[in-house]
């Protein structure tokens with residue numbers, strides 16, 4: 595069991611100070627033009643613990659586009675709805691390819707490698723779109739419930755930008771549909787997926803929302819079972835092997851925590867039986883992971899010796 599440092603706030607302040615200027619090593623995502631308008635200099639880190647501490651440093655109140663971090667929440671909803679039959683439509687293997695790659699999907703007959711690359715998340719979006727009468731509303735309600743904040747919103751500017759520039763995601767979904775692995779109409783699936791990616795949240799909200807994954811599926815603030823214990827272990831396993839895309843091996847090697855990144859520059863990392871870290875800094879490396887965000891999480895994890903391996 596990890597020992598909680600008394601001076602958590604000081605540790606986080608020092609980490610933020612150590613990263614000044616390093617955002618220049620990355621590049622803010624611009625394939626979704628609305629994301630390119632965010633200041634590259636913003637950065638934040640939050641840590642939420644199972645015993646109710648919430649500590650942060652930097653721009654912790656600034657909302658950002660959660661992008662692929664939303665894939666974790668979508669997966670929880672789909673696992674709760676479908677149970678084990680979900681795994682007949684999507685696998686749980688690392689892809690060894692960029693997050694939006696198409697090439698593997700045809701070889702593997704429209705079955706995505708895992709639910710956190712785009713193909714897999716679009717498959718999950720199809721599950722939600724076909725099993726909820728209003729999946730977008732259900733998703734937003736789920737996020738508001740977990741964050742305990744009714745003000746969490748969908749950034750319409752980002753949504754429109756994704757819709758206009760979403761040809762690759764459309765191609766992935768049509769390809770899966772051609773193999774019979776998509777039930778709803780493709781535009782409906784895309785609309786759900788872009789909606790969940792366009793949700794804005796800050797580091798404090800994201801860290802708190804994911805505490806259940808560090809606590810065997812139970813939200814420690816309310817004792818509510820958000821997913822089964824087995825599913826929380828499975829999700830953490832998928833995040834460990836695939837959550838940082840084609841840099842997941844390096845992240846496991848150097849940090850050793852289940853994690854998920856998004857092209858908005860956010861990263862969440864689960865510390866089992868302890869809490870959740872969320873970091874944010876918009877400039878990304880070539881894998882689509884935040885440069886400074888990774889430094890912040892690895893700095894914290896290494897200082898406290900948090901690797902699960």
Ligand SMILES: NC(=O)CC[C@H](N)C(=O)O
Nearest residue numbers: 661662693791856857882
């Ligand atoms: N890695 C990501 O955050 C990708 C999400 C983004 N909405 C996309 O589909 O390309």
